[in-house]
Amino acid sequence: MGSAGALRGPSSRSLPWGDAVLSAVAGAGWAIVGMGGTAALGLHLVGADARGSLGALTAAVVALAVRGSVTPSVDVSAFGMKGAEAHVAFQATPLGVSLVGALLLGWFFLRSLRVAGVRVTWGELLVRAGVLTVLFAIGVGGLAWVGRGVVTLDGGALGLRRVSGGGGWLGGLVSDRMGDLVHAQVAVRFAVDFGGTVVGGLVWCAGVLAIGLLASRRTPLPWGWDGVRAAVSAVVGVLLVAVVAGLAAAVYAAVGDDHPRRIAGAALLGAPNGAWLAVPLGLFVPWDGGATGVLRMVLPHPVDRFLTDSPGQAVTVGRLAELDGRVWLLAVGAALLMLTAGVLTAVRTPVGTRRLALSCGVRLGVATAVVLPVLVWLTGTSVDASLSVLGFDAFGTGVELRGRVGVAVLVGGVSGLVAGVLGAGVVRVGGRRGEPETGEAVGVVCGTARYGPYSPGRPYRAPNPDTNPYLRLPEVPGARGGDVSGAPTVASPALPPPPPLPPRRRARGASDQPPPPSPPSPPSPPRMPGG
Secondary structure, eight states: HHHHHHGGGGGOOOOOOOHHHHHHHHHHHHHHHHHHHHHHHHHHTTTGGSSSOHHHHHHHHHHHHHOOOEEEEEEEEBTTBOOOOEEEEEOOHHHHHHHHHHHHHHHHHHHHHHHHEEEEHHHHHHHHHHHHHHHHHHHTTTTTOEEEEEEEETTTTTTTGOOOOOOHHHHHHHHHHHHHHHTTTTEEEEEOOHHHHHHHHHHHHHHHHHHHHHHOSHHHHHTHHHHHHHHHHHHHHHHHHHHHHHHHHHHHOOOOOOOOOHHHHHHHHHHHHHHHHHHHHHHHHHHEEEEEEEGGGGSSSTHHHHHSSSSSSSSSHHHHHHGGGGHHHHHHHHHHHHHHHHHHHHHHHHHHHHSSHHHHHHHHHHHHHHHHHHHHHTOOOEEEEEEETEEEEEEEEEEEEEEEEHHHHHHHHHHHHHHHHHHHHHHHHHHHHOBBOOOOOSSEESOOOOOOSOOOOOOSSSOOOOTTTOOOOOOOOOBTTTBBTTTOOOOOOOOOOOOOOOOOOTTTTTTOOOOOOOOOOOOOOOOOOTT
C-alpha cells in the first residue's frame, strides 16, 4: 500500500469540531483585538478622541477595515440659524488596520493546520476555515451595537473662513451670518450598519484565509499547486516590503515635523494605503480623481497640487514628475519590487519544472494580474462633504482618487511575465535552480497522495568523504584509487567459536547428579513362519 494508502486513511476520521472551534475563537478574537488596538492608537495619535467617543470611532474604523458599511449624518447648529443642509459621503479603507487583522488571522489559521498532524482532509480544512470565518463575521457584526457616536467639528476647522466677506447690504448680511457659521458646531453622527459589516467580514475573512493558504510555504495544498504557491508568496512578500518602506518614510517625515504624533497615527491607519497606491502608480497605472477644499491636505505631495491645478486629467508618473522630479523614484522602486518577486518565484519553484523561465513568467504574470487590480480597488478613496445655508453653498470639500482597474489587469500581467522571466535568468546565472520538489510537513488528502510526513531536503553543499565517515570506502589490499571492484577475492578470516550457552536454572530441591538412564525396552518376540 505504501504512503498512498496511509494518506487515504484519514477519510474515515471524524472531523475535529472541538479543536476547530477553539482555534477559531482564538484566531477571531485576537484578530479583532489587534485591529481594535491599532485603530484606537492611531485615532488617539491623530487627536480624533478629542472630538468624539474613542470607542465608537474605533468600532467604525474596524468596520471600514473589513469593507463594512458606516452611515454618516450631519446636524448643524449655528446660533439658532435655520435652513442649513449638510451631506457627508465617505468611502475609504484604513488598510493599516486591515493588515494587522489579516496577519493575526492568517497566523492562527495556518498554525491550527500545522498542529493538526501529518494528515488533513479536505473536510477538516473546510471546517476549520468555515468556523473561523463565521465567528469573525459575528465578531465584527457586534461592532454595530457600539459603533454609534457623534464627531463634533467647528466651522473654522472645516474651512468656512474662506466664505466670510462680501459687498452690498445683502452680501454683508449673508457674510455676517457666514462669519457666525465659522464658530458653528457641526455634529457628524455615524452608525455601523450590521448587515453590510457582516457581509464584508465574511468576504474579507475568506479572502484573507485563501491568500494565507496560497502564500504559506509549510501548509497543505493539493497536488500541483506548488508553482502557484511560489508566485503568490513572492507577491505577498514584496507587498509587505513596500509597507515596511512606507513606515520607514513616515518615521523619517515625523522626525523633522512639528506634529510627529499625527504622522505616526496616520501611518498606523493608512501606511499600506500610500505604499500600495504607489506600486501601481509606479507601474504606470493611471488614476482619476479630484480634490477641493481642505480635504486635499490629506493627499501626499505633489498629488494634492496636481489634482488642484489640473482637474479632470489622469494622474500619471510622468505628469507628477513635471511638478517634482523625485516621483521617478516610484517607477524605479516598483521595478525593483517586481524583479525581486520574479527572483523569489524562480527560487521557490520546484527543481523539476521544465522551462523554468517561461513557467515563472506565466505564474507570476497571472498572480500579478489578479493582485494589482485588487490593490487599485482597495486604495481607492472618495470623501465628499457639503454644507449649504440659506440657499448658498457655504462649504464644499471632497477628495476622490480611483485607479483604472482594467489597465491594472493588463499592466499586472505584462509586468509579472517580464519580471518572472528576468528573475529566472538571474537565478540561473547565480547557480540556483529552485527548491527541491519535496513533501511538506503536513499533507492534504486529495484522492491521490503525493506528500508524506517526511522527505529529505536538498543538501546545502556537496558531499565530502573527509567530513562524512559514512562516505569513506574500506581500505582493501589490491584496490586502486579506492575502487574495490577490481580487488582480489580473499577468504574471510575464521570466526571464533560461539560462547557456550549458560547452564539452565535448576528447580528447587533438584540434585546435582545427572538423571539415571531410562531402562531398555524389552525385545520384541520373534515372528514364527506362517504366523
